[in-house]
Amino acid sequence: xxxIYFLATFIIISIISxxxxxxxxxxxxxxxxxxxxxxxxxxxxTVESITEVDDLNLQxxxxxxxxxxxxxxxxxxxxxxxxxxxxxxxxxxxxKDYLIYAYEHEGNLSTNLCTRTQLLxxxxxxxxxxxxxxxxxxxxxxxxxxxxxxxxDSNSNALLIVLIALxxxxxxxxxxxxxxx
Numbered sequence: 001x002x003x004i005y006f007l008a009t010f011i012i013i014s015i016i017s018x019x020x021x022x023x024x025x026x027x028x029x030x031x032x033x034x035x036x037x038x039x040x041x042x043x044x045x046t047v048e049s050i051t052e053v054d055d056l057n058l059q060x061x062x063x064x065x066x067x068x069x070x071x072x073x074x075x076x077x078x079x080x081x082x083x084x085x086x087x088x089x090x091x092x093x094x095x096k097d098y099l100i101y102a103y104e105h106e107g108n109l110s111t112n113l114c115t116r117t118q119l120l121x122x123x124x125x126x127x128x129x130x131x132x133x134x135x136x137x138x139x140x141x142x143x144x145x146x147x148x149x150x151x152x153d154s155n156s157n158a159l160l161i162v163l164i165a166l167x168x169x170x171x172x173x174x175x176x177x178x179x180x181x
Contacts, residue, residue: 024088026114043067068130080110088112099123
């Protein structure tokens with residue numbers, strides 16, 4: 001009986017201590033200057049469209065506002081990302097402005113959750129540091145994003161916790177029934 005209590009306690013503590021579960025794991029990105037020195041292409045822009053390339057990837061068309069590290073950008077710049085956060089894809093929304101930290105991958109610009117890419121409204125800490133860089137091009141008018149919150153995976157985390165709890169209860173019930181027979 002002590003084993004059942006120990007197992008139940010272990011499962012409950014495991015469920016409670018699980019705050020975020022994701023397949024994507026990242027190394028903490030460096031400062032904006034460190035990322036620029038790694039060769040990242042750093043620019044701000046407005047997302048004009050999002051297109052599914054295949055089952056795993058999206059192509060985001062961005063109209064650049066300002067670039068801090070490159071003149072490779074055109075009036076519309078395609079950026080690739082995975083189509084879901086579990087694969088480290090960044091969740092862009094059409095019409096919103098972003099500070100994008102991109103890297104070249106197979107001849108294309110790409111970004112993901114592991115970079116410093118973020119809504120431009122939330123990039124107040126990065127901009128002054130980036131402005132210290134000697135290279136700066138494009139200076140279009142910045143559009144303010146509406147104050148809608150960026151979607152999170154909290155619903156999927158809650159579902160995962162519920163599923164783990166149900167599985168644990170089922171396992172405990174099975175063990176208890178086996179012990180009583």
